[in-house]
Amino acid sequence: MHGERGMEWVALEAFDPTPVAVALTIGPDHRLAYTNHAYRTHVGDHPLGRPIAEAFSEQAGRGYRALFDQVLATGEPASLVEAPVRAAGGGPDRFLSVSLSRFSHGRPGVLVIAVDVTEQVVAARRADRATKEQERLRRRFESLVWLSAQIVWVADPSGLVTESSGIWERVTGQSWEEYRGEGWSDVLHPDDREPALRSWVETCRQARPWHYTYRVRRRDGEYRHFDVHAAPVFEDGVVVEWVGTCTDVEDQWQERQRAELLDRAAAAAGEQTELAGMFAALADVLVPALADGCGVHLLPDLVDRPAGAPIVAHRIATASRDDVRRQPPTGEERFAPDSGFARAIKRRRPLHRTFPPGRPPADLLPNTTVAWLTQAEATSVVLMPVIVDGTVAAAVTAARRGDRAPLGPDDIALMKQVFNHTHDALSGAVQYHRTQQLALALQHSLLADPPRLADLELAARYLAPPRPGSAATGTTRSSCRTVRRRWSSAMWPGTTWPPPWR
Template identity: 60%
Template sequence: MVDDRQEGDGGIAPEAFDAAPVSVAVIRGPERRLAYTNLAFRATFGERPIGEPVRHAFRDLVQHDYFDLLDRVLADGEPVTLAEAPVSLFFPDTGYEQRFFSFSLTRLPGDEPAVLAVGVDVSGSVDTARRADAADEQRRALRRFQSLIRVSAEIVWVTDPAGYPVEPSPGWERVTGQSWERFRGRGWQRALHPEDREETARSWERALAQARPWRYVVRLRTVEGDYRHFQVNAAPVYENGVVVEWVGTCTDIEQEWRREHRRRLLDGAGAATAERTGLREMLGALADVLVPALADGCGVHLLPDYIDRPAGAPLLTERVATAARPDLPRQPPFGREWYAADSGFTRAVQRSRPLHHTFPPGRPPAGMLPQGTTEWLAAANANSVVLMPVTVDGTVAAVVTAAVCGEREPLSREDVDLMRQMFDHAHDALSSAIEYHRTQRVALALQHSLLAEPPVVPGLEIAARYRASPATAEVGGDWYDSFVLPDGAAVLAIGDATGHDLAATVAMSQLRNILRSLIVDRQECPGDVLRRLNIAMETLIPEGSATCALARVADGGPDGMRLDYAVAGHPPPVLVCPDGSVDLLEDAANPLLGLGPLFDEPYHSAQVRLPPGCTVLLYTDGLVERPGEHLDKGLERLCEQAGRFARRPLPAFCDGLLTRLPTAGIDDLAMIALRVPPDGGEAIGVARS
């Protein structure tokens, strides 16, 4: 009997197919419902729901275009036959996989359209044929590969499936000098550069585990004792789907590697100079290109006074950049060094030719480089060093020292030539940066010449600091001043004339001189002095404006030292007590200088007692201002750091603020600080930087 879910059709009794050894199904009606499946069909495809649309019954079928074939047979009545067609779906005996079937679709007669589907699983024969074809193709590929390597590769080798050599390699022995006894096992790894061995072994093990072709670049030690770059290519050889051996080649690519290495270094040098304008930053970036690509350590020195240096005089250098491999110590990036006129360093500069030395590891020649550099070379186990003058616009402007350390191959003549090409490649950018740097040095010297030395004041200590903006080569308007009045009182002043050009410096100089005259002219409080300065500016500097903080420190009798101060548009002075407490002195704030008739009101002064051991700090806005941030944030940072440094010596107090405060770097900054000695302490000392 036929399942009552499976209906007969057009003269064909479905039960006739029940015992058929092939898969049989009937699909009927405009909705393409599955009407019948025989035992072989159900054994192959599982129990599919009778009465459901065939697309739903076989929704796991990947090849949806077979449903389109069914529609076509129903539409035009032409039968379709496919041989070795892939069928990907869920099979009850194996799960989801792809098999191959030869099947036909035939339209059945009758009032209602129906299709008879008959299929045979031919996966076994297809797999056998494909394996045979794959084996033939593999044999052909192996023959081609063997023919190719015989004519193109210098070294050919064969290993077992675990990656161990199974036969001698004449090419390997000819290139590396390793005999078969030394080559076999993992002995071949001893011919690799020590820095390459670990990573090469890991890469080779990954290729073996994945049974995938291996392509790698290694450095091999040749019979001449040097290292050359070789391209390694290896591929697994299969038999019956199993890896039975590996065949590989090593081809010398040293020249190609050097050309690519040179291109990368020159491109890196070009990028380093194109993206920077400051000379120090540019030279630092070039040092980072050299290390570790060409050297393990590098230092760059400028020669600021070389052009004007008298004959026979020592040579001054400024170290402006250093670089070192991560596992090596690094020299400080900044510092000054002097070289005797007859030193190897000075002679190399005078001749404008590189000085190249190779030596036993850790034993650099004495007298060629400064003591600090020589000690670094010994500690880093260096084996070679190059001292290369860098000529810009016909003059030696800098000197680059580069060293190679450990077991790395010493610097060669080709390496020295590549260093020279790097800096020649950057010549135009270096020329502009050096001119910029020289202008900045002249501007800085001019600025310092206009700043007064703090006086020696018995009972007090005074320190001053000035830092030019690294973002501009022009002089600015920041200034400070201090002197002692006839009555013994100490005066501190600090200010900022608007602008960052020569006009600002001229205005700064005029303001300082006018202020000095007004202070000495008559004995009056700081606020009155600033008011008169504002009036004077209307006539003498009509287009200018400025800020200023003025303070007078004197003995207040039994109450100790007293501070009288006034501020005109300037950040407030800071009073730092020995216990770390900090106060902003904001009780004498007055308008900006240069307003003239717009402000004709009195300027206020304020007074505060100075406890023993306290510090008074006057500063310009470059110390506290940052773009996009409210000034109060900068003042909070200043007070916090000043409290931390309260008990440090005064010079260290000032230097700590310069070092720890995150300044924007786009403005000059100046500061002047006064320290009242503790009870029973002696004053002394003046510091300026």
């Protein structure tokens, strides 16, 4: 026995120089009987003969003792993967890949063979932490995307969409198969589709950042303006992909449009002095920005109109889109005092109507406007009284056709802003217009009605007197009569026209 045991120890001592940690425990108490140099280096230099519970108290507390008992009792090998072991000297923990097998020469025991896998475990855990960090950053980025309501997408070097955050599909109703590649362009406004694609292709060719604004049809069918930003991702100087975002900017776009429209209205009104020219310029501002067609009617007799008398409206300006027939710019309409038009003017508030294409309300609008709305297949109209210095000076009608969304509350509010924004200019033009009309009335009152003669046509005309200090030529009277004879050769035989006295 002694010789055999000596042979066993000689055999075990052969493991002393190996880089693999080797140890042997004997008996049911698993007393430490052998350790090689690698074991003592990685695990610790524990005294031989001590039970495992004392030599490996920390590891035994983690369940290692039960595993030793199992191997000794059954003879079936066991293993531990990435088993943490407290290193000697209080250094950082080491990780061992441990194999346990029954040692049956002489007294039965457990042979321990362990390989140090600390570097592999540390590297794997470092990679795992990096992966988790990337996943955390990705979730954080997605949360930021949700908070900012942005649509994030990725495209290949040629510009074909390959990845999506999923928001585009929820906004537009497109499936991923419909969206990918160039499918996103199918939900752009028809007027924006080709220009946007051309701009995107040119951007990909030049490999430069892209900023573009286009209209996108949402799931509910409404078109809204979206800002798109995209940037190339380079590796070794070559574009490997594109990353982009789309953001709904309809509210900001509308605000910019309102500001620009008001600025154009102020500039247009400032360039005119006469009332008709000013309203014509404002109608051109409203079309096509707000409406497809617009008409302006002056209401000169509204204040002095006798009770029960019809309302006389003089059309002084019209405007329409290039592809829509324009109403005649001048004309006259009469409305009964109980008509819808008269009630709308009396209320001094805008009236808004939507209707089937080409079927506008009849008594609310001038006949010529109704005819135009019918022919243009309009679907909505606004009648807006324009109040200048507390008096309804004009009525403006604005309409849209079926190829655009009907006029809505925001459009009506903006129309009101246009006329409020130009009130001072309109006030000056109205005063000038009224002064001019008053002067004409005074001039007419100075003229007496000419007598009626069978063979003469008589007309009374007004001629302004010459300026003080200038040489008077011709008549200096402020009024004169022009006589035009109905010529008959029987009246003055032998004379020719014109008579010598003319």
